[in-house]
Amino acid sequence: MANYNSLRTKLTTMLKLVVVLSLSLLAAGVNGELNVGFYQNTCPNAESLIQQAVSDAFANNSGVAPGLLRMHFHDCFVRGCDGSVLLDGNDTEKTSIPNLSLRSVAFDLIDDAKTAVEKECPGIVSCADILAFAARDSANLTGGVTWDVPAGRRDGNMSIASEALTNLPPPSFNATQLVDRFKEKNLTAEEMVLLSGAHTLGRSHCVSFTKRLYQNTSIPDSAAQTDPTLSLAYADLLRNLCPSNSNATDTVTTLMDLITPNTLDNKYYLGVMNNLGLFKSDQALMTQDDLLAFVQEFNANATEWATKFGAAMVQMGRFDVLEGTNGEIRTNCRAVNAANSNSATVKNLLINMYRNYEEW
Ligand code: HEM
Numbered sequence: 001m002a003n004y005n006s007l008r009t010k011l012t013t014m015l016k017l018v019v020v021l022s023l024s025l026l027a028a029g030v031n032g033e034l035n036v037g038f039y040q041n042t043c044p045n046a047e048s049l050i051q052q053a054v055s056d057a058f059a060n061n062s063g064v065a066p067g068l069l070r071m072h073f074h075d076c077f078v079r080g081c082d083g084s085v086l087l088d089g090n091d092t093e094k095t096s097i098p099n100l101s102l103r104s105v106a107f108d109l110i111d112d113a114k115t116a117v118e119k120e121c122p123g124i125v126s127c128a129d130i131l132a133f134a135a136r137d138s139a140n141l142t143g144g145v146t147w148d149v150p151a152g153r154r155d156g157n158m159s160i161a162s163e164a165l166t167n168l169p170p171p172s173f174n175a176t177q178l179v180d181r182f183k184e185k186n187l188t189a190e191e192m193v194l195l196s197g198a199h200t201l202g203r204s205h206c207v208s209f210t211k212r213l214y215q216n217t218s219i220p221d222s223a224a225q226t227d228p229t230l231s232l233a234y235a236d237l238l239r240n241l242c243p244s245n246s247n248a249t250d251t252v253t254t255l256m257d258l259i260t261p262n263t264l265d266n267k268y269y270l271g272v273m274n275n276l277g278l279f280k281s282d283q284a285l286m287t288q289d290d291l292l293a294f295v296q297e298f299n300a301n302a303t304e305w306a307t308k309f310g311a312a313m314v315q316m317g318r319f320d321v322l323e324g325t326n327g328e329i330r331t332n333c334r335a336v337n338a339a340n341s342n343s344a345t346v347k348n349l350l351i352n353m354y355r356n357y358e359e360w
Contacts, residue, residue: 046129058138065201066203100249117130128153142262142264173281200260205251217244
């Protein structure tokens with residue numbers, strides 16, 4: 001009898017343990033949060049393999065760095081940071097106008113990094129996390145700016161072209177529109193100004209700023225044609241490069257930061273303060289007192305900007321992520337896993353049907 005009772009107590013304790021463990025795992029699945037060192041036990045070399053892939057690609061083509069920084073932003077603003085920007089397909093985000101200028105070298109880098117981590121630990125590291133790590137590594141390579149990346153994102157299985165247009169801010173946005181759009185993504189006005197500092201790096205195609213160069217073509221006078229918030233000398237230079245009928249398929253590009261075009265630093269703000277911001281959205285930071293105060297502060301303090309830029313990237317990287325048992329770990333970053341592709345297609349059809357229904 002004594003034996004029976006002790007066995008019963010042991011079994012009850014074990015059962016309780018199992019229940020507590022399952023409940024906590026369930027809770028982690030539903031409400032889990034991103035963590036620094038997420039792959040420490042499951043794929044300890046993940047971050048270094050990705051870093052290696054980024055620096056190899058950077059040695060061949062330094063454009064991969066601005067390409068990855070921008071791609072992470074474009075991923076997070078549309079359906080959260082879920083790797084949806086990476087999916088191939090007829091009507092996916094990458095076919096949308098703002099994403100046509102994302103760099104193929106950056107998409108290729110994600111494939112290379114994924115191949116490297118899959119070889120060592122298959123099915124563990126999400127494409128959304130690879131992109132977040134690679135964006136951090138790009139900032140480090142170009143400006144020595146770095147931060148710890150909380151990870152644990154999972155990949156989504158939807159990507160819809162029209163959502164890129166409605167969620168990504170266009171370069172024609174004014175201050176209010178910029179603040180509002182970033183607020184929708186859980187980012188403050190200060191974080192918007194911090195993150196705009198990424199325009200200290202990389203290039204732009206003409207179509208993103210030609211409207212600022214040819215405002216009043218009936219008057220053959222440089223000042224009349226130029227957006228008054230753009231430096232006249234800079235506008236003359238840009239007009240020599242870009243015809244008024246530039247479009248999204250033209251390949252001419254210009255570097256965005258005239259002062260230190262290949263370094264991620266705070267010189268973007270110096271440019272903006274001297275009417276050298278390339279887009280209307282860049283120059284918009286000078287049009288509202290609180291934003292202007294941030295521009296002046298970040299121009300005056302490079303270290304403060306770099307630290308806060310990293311923190312703002314972390315904050316952006318948390319937006320609407322899939323965690324726990326939501327989403328999946330894609331095997332190939334360009335396609336949803338086979339098991340989910342049918343249900344994704346059906347969901348896609350339903351969303352489109354619903355949209356059409358709404359339009360009736
Ligand atoms: C504030 C709102 C923003 C607007 C309106 C905007 C718009 C643009 C546009 C129009 C381009 C040029 C694309 C082209 O024609 O090739 C560009 C480039 C770029 N953007 Fe932004 N952007 C914004 C915020 C951001 C943020 C938050 C980041 C990253 C944290 C970012 C990173 C970049 C980078 C690195 C490039 C250069 C890309 C390359 O060289 O391939 N931008 N952006």
